[in-house]
Amino acid sequence: MIYVFERQLQSGSIYPCTQEEIQQKLRVIPEQDLEGLWAIGLVPSTRKDNSANGRYFRDSKPTIHVYSYPAMLTYKLPPFVKYKHIMDDLKVELQYGMQIEQIGSRWICKWTREKLRTFILDHVLLHEIGHHVYHERRSKQGHPYVPFTQASEQFAENYALRHTKSHHLG
Numbered sequence: 001m002i003y004v005f006e007r008q009l010q011s012g013s014i015y016p017c018t019q020e021e022i023q024q025k026l027r028v029i030p031e032q033d034l035e036g037l038w039a040i041g042l043v044p045s046t047r048k049d050n051s052a053n054g055r056y057f058r059d060s061k062p063t064i065h066v067y068s069y070p071a072m073l074t075y076k077l078p079p080f081v082k083y084k085h086i087m088d089d090l091k092v093e094l095q096y097g098m099q100i101e102q103i104g105s106r107w108i109c110k111w112t113r114e115k116l117r118t119f120i121l122d123h124v125l126l127h128e129i130g131h132h133v134y135h136e137r138r139s140k141q142g143h144p145y146v147p148f149t150q151a152s153e154q155f156a157e158n159y160a161l162r163h164t165k166s167h168h169l170g
Contacts, residue, residue, distance in 0.1 A: 002026060003039040013068040014113075015042045016053075016120040022066070025121050029163070033133050040064045040125070053124040056131035056156075058145050064128040066120060073111040081107055092123060122164050130159025
């Protein structure tokens with residue numbers, strides 16, 4: 001059984017989903033894909049993690065962190081980001097309903113609560129589980145853990161896309 005936890009939230013932040021919603025999502029994931037995963041936690045975003053929606057940590061207790069968002073559900077992109085890069089780099093977020101707006105020279109990303117929840121549960125969580133599956137398989141084949149590789153990212157993204165499509169049919 002996977003331990004699902006929630007850390008105390010900082011003022012001005014929200015979690016994109018609940019512990020119960022994570023547990024519900026886990027029920028539709030093949031059991032063998034979750035073997036060895038110790039925990040999934042809702043954790044406050046830090047400066048280091050503020051550009052991530054979630055992260056997979058592989059150590060003696062493999063864990064996935066799902067990060068908090070600003071309560072206003074908006075954030076600024078770095079200065080000088082071009083529209084073309086937004087369309088390339090945030091295409092999945094845009095498919096899930098994130099809106100972008102230009103204010104002055106800066107681009108602002110906006111979510112509704114429901115669209116963010118759906119994105120996190122139907123894509124981000126599945127993507128991070130995909131990282132776990134990838135590294136578990138490699139470990140069983142005797143390969144060392146090597147995070148942040150293109151192969152790992154591609155596997156995790158394909159895993160999320162494959163499982164999202166199958167779950168939306170039911």
